[in-house]
Amino acid sequence: MTVSTPLLELGNNVTGLPFEIHSMEWIAENRWQRNAGAHRHNYFVIIWVISGSGRHRVDMNTYPVRDNTIFCIAPGQVHELQTDGDAHGYVISFTQEFLGAHDNQAELIFRCSVSASPDEGPVIPVSEDMQQELLDVVNNLRKEYSNFFLLRSEILRGYLKIFLVYLSRRVDVTATTAPPSRHTELLRTFSELLEKNFKTEHSVSGYAAAMVITPNHLNEIIKKSTGFPASHHIQQRIVLEAKRQAMYSGVSMKEIAYDLGFDDVAHFSKFFRNGTGLSFTDFKKNLADGFNQ
Template identity: 30%
Template sequence: MPVLTAPEKTVIPTFALQQKDGQGNTMIDVREAGGQCGEFKLDPAFLQPHRKDYYLFVLIKSGANRHWIDFVPYTVKPDTFYFTVPQQVHLKEHAGPTEGLMMSFTDEFLQLEDNRILKQLPIIQNPAAAHEIKLNPADLVFIEDTMRKMLVEFNADGTWRNQMLTSWLRVLVIYLSRLYSEQYNETCVTLNYCLLKSFQALIGEHYATQHDVAAYAEQLNLTPGHLTDVIKQQSGKTAITHIHDRLIVEAKRRLLHTGLSVKQIADELGFEDSAYFNRFFKRLTSTTPIAYRMQIREMYS
């Protein structure tokens, strides 16, 4: 049976981080799936294509569910750590029995003055576009112990609760960044690397309205030439390629997960007309938007 969004759907919903009782938003959330707390009750909406506006860290102890992150399928494996960043499109094929620990936190948390340094860590920046970290026995013990300490604090509502949660989260993010660097050969953070990430973050905010390098260079107080040189040196790709790649990703998300027409997608992404969008898409993907939609839906059905 196909698992894709019904054709009439035109919006990919975005879910905010909710407290356990559903009352309002929070910056950190910690939960257990299976174990003494019983099976985690998955919101049925999560079985449809959706985005999360928060970071999700999951330690899987047992289970073999299959899910998609954007266009990449994953079958979760025991004793493995999984992570995602805001605004990616998630699709879980089924919600079978799972045991593990889940932690979520928002970008608002990372914007707090004492936490801004965490924003530069590899597990947050994720330059390899990875989603899983393999754990040896010692890593597994450390990460599970840390997350269980967070779970206790989260449920206890004791004195200095937020400070304790923040401290444990910092430890976990730093530890995972070490593993990330080992497994994905992440390089040291430099000023130019930070500029690359700032540029990519701006694209994430303005891809639908700004399609040229000069507009981003102006926001970064740089000349277009200097920005292009730094981005090419840091990533191996030109600045305009980064902009175009993000537009293609967003177009593919809408073609796969919504029933928007090609003209509507072109409008949403800031193209003057659908004909130009069609030429742009075909030049970068070697296929038309309609042909891609048919191919990808057949493949993922």
């Protein structure tokens, strides 16, 4: 039987806003069913654990849950938070559109959750001084979220941006604070197109055509900005999704290959090996061995 990873969506809540803020206690009492297993979101999630312990699986990695840590989860990431007993903290959820179509602060969350180092992962430690500043913002967010006053969305958006600015001070985000350049805009456009189309478009030429530039120019720009050409990012995005499905669902290699736009399973198998250095079978075996330890 095929088992897929649930996708949770934001925007159908009683407030009518693509934004939510709740305590972890409220989430545990009211959302325990949909958060019981591994799942993914179509929105950004910030989990601030003020006190508590446990483990947090994000994609292929597991991180310890400790007091005063913040986890940043980007849309599409698969995660599962398991706490040892009660945990105190807050969960903030919002879409890119709510924050702003091209707001640089949303890139902070994406960078933390996807591009962070394996040692630290999508985790931001909260210092004692920073805790009080964040609490003040959270209290303002909760107060405004519970009311339905004029310009409520604008005020919530403003407080959310302040919260993200405080987080940015704990992360190296020099690139996100610099004025956007032509290369930055092209990188952003490529990233957005890749996230939307990686299952159906596997070629640099396809993305270049959508951006009205040549494939060589696209590869050059992306390599200057990231250190790797566009072709590498396309490969790694497809491989990441294959890993997610292999780890968190009961689908076969054939089903994963088809879902990711490969008609030939042998082609997908070679593609996966080139991207990971492992065969799909060995990758699955390593997963099983890791879970059984």
